[in-house]
Amino acid sequence: MKRSRMDTVLIYSEKYLEHRPSLSHPECPERLEAIVGALKRAGYWSSSGVRVVGPSPASRADLELVHDSKYVDLVENLSRSGRPLDLDTPVGSNTFEIASLAAGGTIVAGREVMSGEAKNASALVRPPGHHATRTMGGGFCYFNNLAIMIEALKREFGLKRVFVIDVDAHCGNGTEDIFYDDASVLYLSIHQDPRTLYPGTGFVEEIGAGDGEGYTVNVPMPSGSGDAEYAGVMHELFLPLSEAFKPELIAVSVGFDALAEDPLTQLRLSTSAYGWLARYAVEQAERLCDGRTIFVLEGGYALEASGRAAVNLVKVLTGERPNPPVKRQRLGVVDEIKHLLVDNWPLK
Ligand SMILES: [Zn+2]
Structure with missing residues (x-):
């Protein structure tokens, strides 16, 4: 297929549907089928300007850019024995293989x-x-796809500054942990108040440490927060922080x-919010870093609504510009x- 700088790339493999370590688990293959099905029905799977690319597995060296080798061994061994990482995070015989393919696909992106x-x-x-730390998985996560990608890109392209925004309803405690003392990654997580939701961390006082002090920004949202609250955070924090950080x-x-439809959380974003949230990221990237933006799938358990939200997001990647509220x-x-x-960033 002809490649062009104007392409939006979607990384996908049907292998990702083979990870089903336990029946009736919310992190099920149907989640991804709903997203891909909605994108196909909306015409984004075979449209000009969109290229669907298959993944290749992350190597052990890739995984160990982020994870302790003992932890990589643990996931591999549990995949043989079928024992879970924790009660929420079951392991099947192909978990190591598919989790490596998820990390590898993210590197390809x-x-x-x-x-x-x-x-x-x-x-x-x-x-x-995003819940996988250097030394432990959990919360349905095994390897930290996004963190592995960042470290791989630092290695391959000499990347120096990456702005990460995490809009999953749960705090990405793994990503936070991995980059907590690292000033090369500014991590902004917007999530439901951790007093009311897993993983129970992600409070405003967690701002990073050492060289990374000021480079972790946690925004705990009260239950019931929706589009107006998220738009406020993007405007008040994302715009000035990214402007100053120059990713x-x-x-x-x-x-x-x-x-709002999600069965596991108490936030109230509309499906269209995933369009204008993406617009904030894409437009800021166009201003600051030649438009370079990568979106990595984390959670989301309301199947039909996730599909609609994904369509709104991909529309923005291909050029639409929906307005925030x-x-x-x-x-x-x-x-x-x-x-x-106040001492770290010019936030008024
Ligand atoms: Zn989540």
Whole structure:
């Protein structure tokens, strides 16, 4: 297929549907089937300007860019024995293989964008990754796909500054942990208040440590927060932080579990919000880093609504520009965060 700098790349493999370590688990193949089915019905699977690319598995060296070798061994051994990582995170005989393919697919997305083959990309992968720390998985995650991609891109392209925005309803405690003392990654996570949702971390006071102090920004959203509150956070925090940080790449952990329809959370985003949230990222990347944006799938358990949200997101990757809500709600936590980061960033 002809390649062009104007391409949007979607990473996908039917192998991602083979990960089903336990029946009736919410992190099921049907999640991804719903997203891919909706994109096909909307005409985004075979349209000009969109290229669907298959993954290749992450190597052990790739996995160990982020994860402790003992932990990689653990996932491999549990895949042989069929014992779970924890109660939420079962392991099947192909878990190591498919989780490596999810990490590898995310690296392919990164490479497509950094090499200039694609203008942006979305890695439609599972299992998800943002709860996996250097030394332990959990919360349906085994390997941290997005973090592995970032480290692989640093290695291959000499990338120095990546802005990560995580809009999954759960705090990406794995990503936070991996980059907590690392000033090369500014991690902004917008998630449901951890007092009311897994993983129970992601409070405003967690701002990074050492060289990375000020480079972790957690925005706990009160239950019931929706489009107006998210628009406020994007405007008040994402825009000035990204402006000051000057990233070379914007990477987005996309969880569709902040949708009002999601059965596991209490946030209230509309499906159209995933369009204008993507617009914030894409337009800021166009201003700051030649449009380089990569969206990596995390959670999202309302099947039909996730499909609609995914279509709204891919529309933006291919050029549509939906408007955010006119009414923005300013949250008290945003003021707290600005106060905490007053010495680190020019936040007014
Ligand atoms: Zn989630």
